[in-house]
Amino acid sequence: MTLVEFWFLLIAILWTVFFVLEGFDFGVGMVHGIVGADEAGRRAAINTIGPLWDGNEVWLVVAGAAMFAVFPGWYATMFSGFYLAIVLLLAALIGRGISFEYRGKRDAESWRRTWDGLLTGGSFLAPLLIGVALGDLLHGLPINARLQYTGTFWNLLQPYGIFTGITLVALCIVHGCTFIALKTTGDLRGRAARLAIRAAPVTAAVLLAFVIWTHAIAGKGLLPNPVEIAGVLSIMAAAWLIRDDREGWAFAATTIAMALTVLSIFSELYPNVMVSSTRRAYSLTIHNTASGAYSLRVMTVVIAISLPVVLAYTAWTYYVFRRRLSDKDFRAQPTAH
């Protein structure tokens, strides 16, 4: 494997870890209003991801920055081409990010409602938009001989891209409900589990359709391969495991489903990074967008030093906050500041 190929794999992994981690907190953001029967329930749901979401979001920053450093041509064309979609994505992430911090800072129903709305909307929009973008990379966009995007905002909204977005949103919902079921007790746990069980079959069907569609786009026949079938089956397995109160295993299953889905998008894409619908020859590839060999070596050293440390303290953080929360904890005390 050359260094360029290694880095494509690494970027695929960074996006995958981002979706596995931030995916559940997107899901919690989307469903906290449904799963939490009252203010205490909603707060308990949000607090399951309280100490974690900010670190999870850094994976997005790092995935973007790594693309900038290693494949500047890809980063430049993608981020400028998806311009308005990214503006919307940033607005969603901003609204969602500050709603965590600010919703409890004033004890008024209307204040909390506003931030809850931003949290739900932002958590829904962010994976949808990123999904549309990832789908577009594979489906193809108008790109000219100078590797520049030549379309408009409307070219981004083609059916396959949108369906990729919907698939990721559905996965986030099941992943998030499973996480709440894993991290809470009592009423909240039951409500989250029921929602996960109800959402799982739909998500599995959506995922199956997505896999088949992806094959059609990539021109590899319609039959899903065993890895993709494993993804679909994991979602069903998750529902079954939750019913048995084995949320830890269920969460492992939704993690596998999410990881396989995101990885499969990148593996279908390879060795392209952005397909040109204008002419196949104009597609961006890992080779025509990559940085020089020296930069890749620097980045390899950097990631080899930093990633193990990051993974270690991230794992420790999840261990520190392993205890289940209960909505009762939040009923006793008024909104904390």
Add this chain to the structure above:
Amino acid sequence: MTLDLARWQFALTSINHFFFVPITIGLAFLTAMLQTAWYRNERPEYLRLTRFFGTLLVINVAVGVVTGLVQEFEFGMNWSGYSRMVGNVFGAPLAMEGLFAFFLESTFLGLWIFGWDKLSRRVHLLTIWLVALGSILSAAFILMANSWMQHPVGYQMVNGKPQLNDFLAVMTNPVFLWGFTHVVLDSLVTGAVVMLAVSAWQLRKGRSPDDFGYPLRLSLAVLVPFLLLDMFVGSELGVIEARYQPMKIAASEAQWTTCRPCSFSLFQIGGGNNDHTPTQIIEIPHLLSLLATNSWNGKVVGLSPLQHQYSARYGPGYYVPDVFIQYWSIRVMAYVAGLVLLLGLWGLWLMRRKQVAAAHRFLWCATWAAITPFLMNTAGWLLTESGRQPWVVQGILLTRRGVSPSVSFTDLVISMVAFGLVYTGIAVVDAVLMIRFSRRELPAVPAAQAGPEGQSGIPAVQY
């Protein structure tokens, strides 16, 4: 038009971002100091102060983080020509910022906020120090990237593109070493001024000096020495920049002709890009020579001869930055810093006489000093970034060549309105919350005693 709008957007979003960054860095350190004081002698008011200023910190971090996300993406969105050209040099420090700094800062902030009743006192103290370390590393990597735009090093040109060939040179760029030190000191000053202003307000409203006397004294003790050091470092940075970006320094004095020795004017009328003979009022002889070259009779090459040199070297074009912005931004920065220094010295003098907590005139000034760091920080960045124009990377790439060709005028208008609304909204909410929480009394916390299993027994701050 597209170029101007893209520049305005980057300028406004980054200025807004940098309102929150130095408060975060500064308050992270000061909060860590307060918590260290509590760790050492367990006086309950130190714990209450830690929670009080920690809340202000957390309110700001949220905004700093989300506006930082915009900065990260804007390079690709609006400046794809730039990103394509320099990504293989500029991208590495940016990725390092994420890997070494953002993860550390975000993860340990989560642990700090939610870990009061889950971690031992010692480990919990460590988390706030790691947050402070993360915020400082973040400043280091982003300044490493920025300094490369001011003074590109460690590269060779291959097919018209700079290719990284010596990362050590990027890490030891003199503009970076001095610029980073300047920004860190400046952030400590910002945090200290904010803490000073909040404590002063509290004391004016008759809150107990037992509660807010300590942060008042702590902030003064941090403010004065660090501001003095900061002024020295800033002036050294000026000398370095005068060497690599002579236009920047000549423009900040509106010095159109070469001079030796060079005086510094306190105030002038005219002297902009179309007016080469400003009316200078109150000149201080030799001061510009000292500031720009560290020598009494140092020579400063004027803008007109520099323009001549640059045209010969880089082809026809206008290479003089906006003189008005340069001239006034350096003065706003320096004059406001001077006022803050006087305020700090006044405070120290009152402290020695043990009158500071009751000196109403001082406390009033100290409260209003809250706005000064933002003036200084913004002016400083205008000086640095506007002074680099018309280059986006000094001597390598012109700003107008860096803009995204695929982003239309309409796209930019839409994004400008969207960011405008979102940023105004969060700035207002942040300001309102900062003021509200600055005016609260110290939070009550149960007397600090070790809970079960050696934990602090203090309920975590929850969302």
